[in-house]
Amino acid sequence: MDLSYTPEQEAYREKVRNWLHENLPEGWGTPRFKLPEDELERGKFLNELDKKIYEGGFLGISWPKEYGGQGLTLVEEIIYGEEAGKLDVPDGPNVLGRLLLGPTLLQFGTEEQKKRYIPPLLRCDEIWCQGFSEPNAGSDLASLQTKAVLDGDEWVINGQKVWTSLAHHADWCFLLARTDQDAPKHKGITFFLVPMDNPGVTVRPLVQLNKSREFNEVFFDNVRIPKENVVGGVNNGWQVAMGTLSFERGTLSPGQLIRFQNEFNVLAKVAGDLRTSDATLVKDNRYYRQKLAEIYTEIRIMHYHSLKSISQRLNEGKLGPEASLQKLFYTTTRVKLGELGIEILAEEAPYWGEESVGRGKMQEVYFDSRGATIYAGSTQIQKNIIAERILGMPK
Structure with missing residues (x-):
């Protein structure tokens, strides 16, 4: 390399x-x-x-x-x-369109779909959200209950999605729905493209712990879409979705790692500025020096693993189950960074805002990092993939 x-x-x-x-x-x-x-x-x-x-x-x-x-x-x-x-x-706001839908259409979409949907996605004329998770189908995504029934030249969709990021800004949603009730749960799913302004679509924002309203519940009540709004073929949605999720898990680019490094730099500065009785926190406490060094080392390891994944995409044109290693390592390290930030802030941690120590950045990392252990496949799911598909362990 x-x-x-x-x-x-x-x-x-x-x-x-x-x-x-x-x-x-x-x-x-x-x-x-x-x-x-x-x-x-x-x-x-x-x-x-x-x-x-x-x-x-x-x-x-x-x-x-x-x-x-x-x-x-x-x-x-x-x-x-x-x-x-x-x-x-x-x-x-169109990060999900660029990160997930665009690559999915390039791999699984028809020529007509690529020409129709990708240009306005890139121009930011059409914003996209992702309708995968449901109240009883999060990590076990194949348990989803949203249904789609073909009625003449239209699909009729009924069901509920949750944790739908940016749905309140979105013009379109790419979602999974069950199209064969009798098939094994991984086999009877289809990947659809749904306009968010269709009659029967209802969006309800959810307030998060970090004070933002990024997530939403989305309800589909007899929502009708043209039958050609299927990506990758009817009942082939699981394969398409796994391709989509591989883009999400394996896109820890050097740019994202630089943002992670920026977060670490904020914490290192906070630790260097906070004072004990006669020295700064870092100089006075070997424990915090060790913890900071640990996280810095892990960020550097991720940098080289990211380059390896990029090399694989360049040489082979795709990502394999190794993307789960990257996703698992990133999320667990970022959780550690957030927890260490709160520990270092100590009694300053409840003060969150522009005038607080570190301008509230560590509190943001602490809360945001929890979600990263769930989206794109939870930590437990990633461990199963690594065990079964990389290490060859039995199911």
Whole structure:
């Protein structure tokens, strides 16, 4: 595995770096810059920023030009991710469309679906959400009960989804529904594309522990969609969904790891600034030095494992079960970072805001990291995949 970049790739990095510095809002990355507090206004602001990034040529970097992409390679996409990560450029409200649906359509979609859905997805003209989890089908996704019945030229969908990120902003939902009640539970599922403005779709936001309203319940009551809004074939949804989830589990890019490193740097600074009786916390306490060194080492290990996964995608064009190793390692380490942050803050931990120690970043990590152990397959699911499909252990 060659870890160096060619002169052409380094020139592309310089292009990305210059564009970001010239086009990000004034004051970006400084304490004086603040995103809109109102959630709808913040979503609109971030979507407009994504549109600007697309117009600059930095969304869909490795996707084919005929579908609105830039037609470059995964390496250029990684370079952009690294530079955006250094500046904490947010993913924006259409992250699920770009991260999950776009690659799924490129692999399983028809030519008509690729031409219809991918260009407006990249232009941020259509926002997507993901309808997989249900109240009784989270980690055991194949137990889902949402049903779809073919009625003439339309599918009729009934059921409920939960933990549906950004559904209150979304124009479309890609979801799983049961289409064969008599088939084994992994066999009778189909992957659908559903407009969120259809009659019968109801969205109810859920307030999270970290104070945001990102998650939602979504109800489908006799929602009708054209029969061609199926991806990958009827009753083949499980295979399509596993492809989708592999993109989610295996996309721990160097850019994401730079964001993780930024979080670690905040904690290291907090630990370096907090004082005991006669020294800073880090200098005075070997325990905290050891814990910080441990997490830093794990972040570096993840960096090289990420490069290995990227090399696999470049050479083989796909990711295998090794993506579960990456997902498991990342989530458990980030939980450790959040817990250590709260431990170091001690009596300062309940004070959460711009004026608090670390500006509330460690509290955000602490709460957000819990969700990461569940989405894209829970920690327990990842351990099963690693045991059975990598280590060859019996089921």
